Amino acid sequence: MNNLSAVEENYLKYIYQLGETQNGIVKTNDLAYKLEHSAASVTDMLKRLSDKKLVSYKKYYGVSLTKIGQQIAIQVMRKHRLWETFLAKNLKFTWDKIHEIAEQLEHIQSDELVDKMDEYLGYPKFDPHGDPIPDKHGNILVPNVICLTDAKLKKLYILQNVNDDSASFLKYLNKIQLQLNDKIKIIEKEEFDETMLIIVNDKRQITISNDAAQNMFVKSV
Amino acid sequence: MNNLSAVEENYLKYIYQLGETQNGIVKTNDLAYKLEHSAASVTDMLKRLSDKKLVSYKKYYGVSLTKIGQQIAIQVMRKHRLWETFLAKNLKFTWDKIHEIAEQLEHIQSDELVDKMDEYLGYPKFDPHGDPIPDKHGNILVPNVICLTDAKLKKLYILQNVNDDSASFLKYLNKIQLQLNDKIKIIEKEEFDETMLIIVNDKRQITISNDAAQNMFVKSV
DNA sequence: TATTATTTTTAGATTAGCTTAAAATTATTG
DNA sequence: CAATAATTTTAAGCTAATCTAAAAATAATA
Ligand SMILES: [Mn+2]
Ligand SMILES: [Mn+2]
Ligand SMILES: [Mn+2]
Ligand SMILES: [Mn+2]
Numbered sequence: 001m002n003n004l005s006a007v008e009e010n011y012l013k014y015i016y017q018l019g020e021t022q023n024g025i026v027k028t029n030d031l032a033y034k035l036e037h038s039a040a041s042v043t044d045m046l047k048r049l050s051d052k053k054l055v056s057y058k059k060y061y062g063v064s065l066t067k068i069g070q071q072i073a074i075q076v077m078r079k080h081r082l083w084e085t086f087l088a089k090n091l092k093f094t095w096d097k098i099h100e101i102a103e104q105l106e107h108i109q110s111d112e113l114v115d116k117m118d119e120y121l122g123y124p125k126f127d128p129h130g131d132p133i134p135d136k137h138g139n140i141l142v143p144n145v146i147c148l149t150d151a152k153l154k155k156l157y158i159l160q161n162v163n164d165d166s167a168s169f170l171k172y173l174n175k176i177q178l179q180l181n182d183k184i185k186i187i188e189k190e191e192f193d194e195t196m197l198i199i200v201n202d203k204r205q206i207t208i209s210n211d212a213a214q215n216m217f218v219k220s221v
Numbered sequence: 222m223n224n225l226s227a228v229e230e231n232y233l234k235y236i237y238q239l240g241e242t243q244n245g246i247v248k249t250n251d252l253a254y255k256l257e258h259s260a261a262s263v264t265d266m267l268k269r270l271s272d273k274k275l276v277s278y279k280k281y282y283g284v285s286l287t288k289i290g291q292q293i294a295i296q297v298m299r300k301h302r303l304w305e306t307f308l309a310k311n312l313k314f315t316w317d318k319i320h321e322i323a324e325q326l327e328h329i330q331s332d333e334l335v336d337k338m339d340e341y342l343g344y345p346k347f348d349p350h351g352d353p354i355p356d357k358h359g360n361i362l363v364p365n366v367i368c369l370t371d372a373k374l375k376k377l378y379i380l381q382n383v384n385d386d387s388a389s390f391l392k393y394l395n396k397i398q399l400q401l402n403d404k405i406k407i408i409e410k411e412e413f414d415e416t417m418l419i420i421v422n423d424k425r426q427i428t429i430s431n432d433a434a435q436n437m438f439v440k441s442v
Numbered sequence: 443t444a445t446t447a448t449t450t451t452t453a454g455a456t457t458a459g460c461t462t463a464a465a466a467t468t469a470t471t472g
Numbered sequence: 473c474a475a476t477a478a479t480t481t482t483a484a485g486c487t488a489a490t491c492t493a494a495a496a497a498t499a500a501t502a
Contacts, residue, residue: 005458005459007458007459007460027479027480028479028480028481029478029479029480037459037460037461038460038461038462039479039480039481040460040461040462040463040480040481040482040483041459041460041461042480043480043481043482044458044459044460044481044482045458045459045460048458048459059467059480059481060466060467060468060479060480060481087334090341091334091337091338091341092337093333093337097333100331101329101331101334104329104330104331105326105329108322108325108326109325110321110322110325112314112318113308113312113322116312116313116314117312120311120312226488226489228488228489228490248449248450249449249450249451250448250449250450258489258490258491259490259491259492260449260450260451261450261451261452261453261490261491261492261493262489262490262491263450264450264451264452265451265452265488265489265490266488266489266490269488269489280450280451280497281449281450281451281496281497281498
């Protein structure tokens with residue numbers, strides 16, 4: 001039981017996620033952009049989260065999660081990803097619809113509910129977008145993936161993980177019939193704009209923009 | 222999509238439920254008691270709901286739902302009862318735990334989610350407490366029940382419906398092993414305090430207080 | 443029916459979470 | 473390294489949803 005508001009939980013979650021690419025330190029403006037709030041609102045909330053010992057905040061420098069703040073962030077992600085799994089697997093939602101609903105469901109407060117959902121779903125390790133689902137104790141199985149933009153030419157990869165928070169990107173993947181676990185080999189890369197020609201499952205050839213590739217993560221076979 | 226806050230949705234739901242026993246008109250104090258808010262807060266909110274044309278509110282007289290307010294109230298109850306069904310049937314929660322969690326889940330905004338849950342659960346007609354689940358169009362199968370306090374002596378009844386919002390009452394029913402669809406026959410009623418001696422499923426005899434009987438609803442066989 | 447009791451509304455305040463505009467700090471660059 | 477640009481914070485203000493205390497309206501009763 002953490003008893004935080006949905007707004008506070010979202011702050012912790014996004015500080016966690018933005019911090020992953022950095023060294024854990026997140027800038028005010030990056031949070032403001034992610035949350036679609038003004039920078040002033042963010043500063044305001046960071047002070048309150050700091051008072052609650054959920055973040056360490058240093059003026060003009062940045063913010064990072066405390067131990068307890070991090071634990072809460074991970075539990076929110078756990079709920080988000082378990083709900084996404086339920087929506088996709090059990091209710092047959094397409095993967096472009098589930099994120100938005102999970103944004104609401106992740107704030108339902110009941111530890112018992114989370115654990116029962118986990119059990120009901122068979123303790124899934126990854127959500128429908130390939131994101132790892134933290135376990136009850138907050139352990140996360142970090143998948144060994146690289147961004148498709150960093151993948152080598154003529155090498156075989158498997159699509160492991162896609163960025164889940166843009167429905168339009170996921171709809172685009174539906175349209176070009178690209179799914180998780182598809183085999184991908186880059187056969188050519190345009191020097192000018194990084195557009196790449198790839199072969200999917202040793203069969204189809206498709207062209208992928210750099211923008212698209214940036215949202216795709218693969219592992220070598 | 223109604224886009225009301227959880228607070229507004231709760232007001233509509235409780236106006237609906239309190240109005241059922243009246244002629245649809247609900248008094249400020251009754252709402253305040255149900256919501257555990259001050260009467261002043263209720264008056265304030267009623268004015269705002271009135272501005273939004275969700276209720277008709279007459280000062281010092283009472284409040285009732287407009288057509289649109291009623292439709293929203295019914296959809297909130299639909300969601301509440303579908304979620305309770307999921308929690309009990311699929312996740313194996315006991316019936317005393319589900320109401321509190323459903324109080325949160327009923328405010329998740331997604332028409333598609335509600336319909337998919339309904340289908341997933343097999344279009345249930347009643348929730349785990351015997352309350353009717355409104356269909357997609359807001360139709361409610363009103364069950365023909367009477368309160369156990371109004372039941373006749375020596376007549377056979379079936380327990381159809383219990384009041385769901387008191388966990389302690391439901392835990393008490395667990396303890397005395399009384400469930401929905403149990404057969405009940407009142408064999409004696411104490412004149413002093415209305416305590417009744419009943420036979421359950423033609424086997425066990427138990428004593429039920431008037432307070433308990435007021436939360437139980439039965440139909441004749 | 444006049445007085446008293448109860449219910450309901452109004453008035454004024456508070457808190458969380460947001461905004462814009464202005465001020466302060468830090469980063470960039472000629 | 474000083475001027476300028478970008479980022480961040482502060483200041484002031486707004487709305488939704490709550491509160492308490494006081495005033496007003498309605499209901500009960502002697
Ligand atoms: Mn998601
Ligand atoms: Mn996901
Ligand atoms: Mn309930
Ligand atoms: Mn119920």
